[in-house]
Amino acid sequence: MFDRLSIQLGKASAWLTLFMVLVTFVIVVMRYVFDAGLIWLQESVVWMHAFVFMAGAAYTLQAEEHVRVDIFYQKMSPRRRAWVDLLGVAIFLLPLCLFLGFKAWDFVAVSWRLREASRESGGLPYPLIPLLKSVLLLMPLTLGFQGVALFVRSLTTLRAR
Numbered sequence: 001m002f003d004r005l006s007i008q009l010g011k012a013s014a015w016l017t018l019f020m021v022l023v024t025f026v027i028v029v030m031r032y033v034f035d036a037g038l039i040w041l042q043e044s045v046v047w048m049h050a051f052v053f054m055a056g057a058a059y060t061l062q063a064e065e066h067v068r069v070d071i072f073y074q075k076m077s078p079r080r081r082a083w084v085d086l087l088g089v090a091i092f093l094l095p096l097c098l099f100l101g102f103k104a105w106d107f108v109a110v111s112w113r114l115r116e117a118s119r120e121s122g123g124l125p126y127p128l129i130p131l132l133k134s135v136l137l138l139m140p141l142t143l144g145f146q147g148v149a150l151f152v153r154s155l156t157t158l159r160a161r
Contacts, residue, residue, distance in 0.1 A: 001061055002149035009142060010059025013052045020048040039122040047124070047132045054135045058142035061093075061150065081156035089151045099142035104136035 023045055024093050030036050073081060110116075112131040118124045124132075 002145040006058040006146045009055045013056040017156045039120045040124050041126050052137055054139035057139050058146040061079035061146045062114040086154035093147040097140040101140040138141045
């Protein structure tokens with residue numbers, strides 16, 4: 001279940017990346033061909049970029065494309081890899097997700113409470129900024145879920161023998 005959620009978020013991030021490239025192209029054409037620009041459109045690229053990284057984090061873990069010291073890991077037996085994954089999730093990933101979620105909660109809540117909008121004239125209006133900042137809560141949640149899935153898979157591997 002968590003794997004499917006991560007894969008769907010990864011696919012959405014991939015499509016958003018394509019959309020981000022197209023929007024950037026439009027911005028460049030508007031600026032250099034028509035000598036015009038839209039602040040909200042430029043800001044949207046920055047926010048889309050942030051969303052791609054935040055929403056894609058769980059997919060990256062699910063696809064095992066995250067950063068790790070592969071020099072040792074690739075030479076390990078499946079059982080030892082399961083131990084590394086199990087301990088990594090328990091000691092590092094889940095506590096980090098809890099910390100990030102805890103720290104982001106007030107940041108996001110204040111944004112909603114203030115009805116935050118862009119500081120730039122012509123920038124993104126309310127409620128887009130709080131909505132986008134809410135992704136700061138989505139990332140540790142989905143990454144934590146994917147960590148739980150990895151933890152369970154590791155336990156299954158360890159119990160198989």
